[in-house]
Amino acid sequence: MNWKRTKKKLWLGILRIIGRIRRIFRKIPGASITERRKAINRSVDDFNNMFSPKICYILCVKKGKNKSFMAPIKAITEINYYPHRIVFSVIRGSEAAKYLIKNKCFTISQVPREYGRDFARMVEALPAKGTINAVMRFRAEPAFFIPGYKVQNLPWMECRMNRGAVTNVDPETILVVGEVVHISKKQNSDREKLIHKSGKLFVNTKTISIKDIDKIWSN
Numbered sequence: 001m002n003w004k005r006t007k008k009k010l011w012l013g014i015l016r017i018i019g020r021i022r023r024i025f026r027k028i029p030g031a032s033i034t035e036r037r038k039a040i041n042r043s044v045d046d047f048n049n050m051f052s053p054k055i056c057y058i059l060c061v062k063k064g065k066n067k068s069f070m071a072p073i074k075a076i077t078e079i080n081y082y083p084h085r086i087v088f089s090v091i092r093g094s095e096a097a098k099y100l101i102k103n104k105c106f107t108i109s110q111v112p113r114e115y116g117r118d119f120a121r122m123v124e125a126l127p128a129k130g131t132i133n134a135v136m137r138f139r140a141e142p143a144f145f146i147p148g149y150k151v152q153n154l155p156w157m158e159c160r161m162n163r164g165a166v167t168n169v170d171p172e173t174i175l176v177v178g179e180v181v182h183i184s185k186k187q188n189s190d191r192e193k194l195i196h197k198s199g200k201l202f203v204n205t206k207t208i209s210i211k212d213i214d215k216i217w218s219n
Helices: 003-026 033-038 044-051 095-103 113-125
Strands: 057-064 067-073 077-080 085-091 105-110 140-142 149-151 156-160 166-170 173-183 195-198 201-204 209-212
Touching (some): 057 095, 057 149, 067 085, 067 113, 095 166, 095 173, 105 173, 149 156
Antiparallel strands (some): 057 067, 057 105, 105 156, 140 149, 166 173, 195 201, 201 209
């Protein structure tokens, strides 16, 4: 008789019994197996790990004569091809929402790694309503195919908003759908794109590691 093997089997049996007892006490009264599964693993970290990282973009909208409004956008989803359409969210009642609804067009620009600190500063400083006045390297110039502005020297796409392009999701959020009318031929390589994880954590696309924004960009 192999005592070590028998001892191991006994220990595994005890662990299984303990696990069963724990699962009994964890059960949600009146809930089916499917409902119990839905109630597990819904933390913020689980959500971020599922849907992040995200490529970062800058939204640019015409504000007035020779003026533009810019805001950080961290997630864009393609929802249709031919015609090409994208969707993203902004804060309901914000300056971004105001100018989007007024102008019914906008541009979206990719953000390279070298602009990482400027982008992170915008994310931290942008209020729910109003605008921020800060010295940043993001500069606007006239767009080509829409009455708006694009960000200078960055890859961009120009979009129009058709009827029903704005949807109220909740008291704080609206979804904006844009039809792409132009995409610049200037492209950022994967190693140059700015990718956001969560909070102040960004992806170092050269080493594929996640670090604090201050530890990735020294300039």
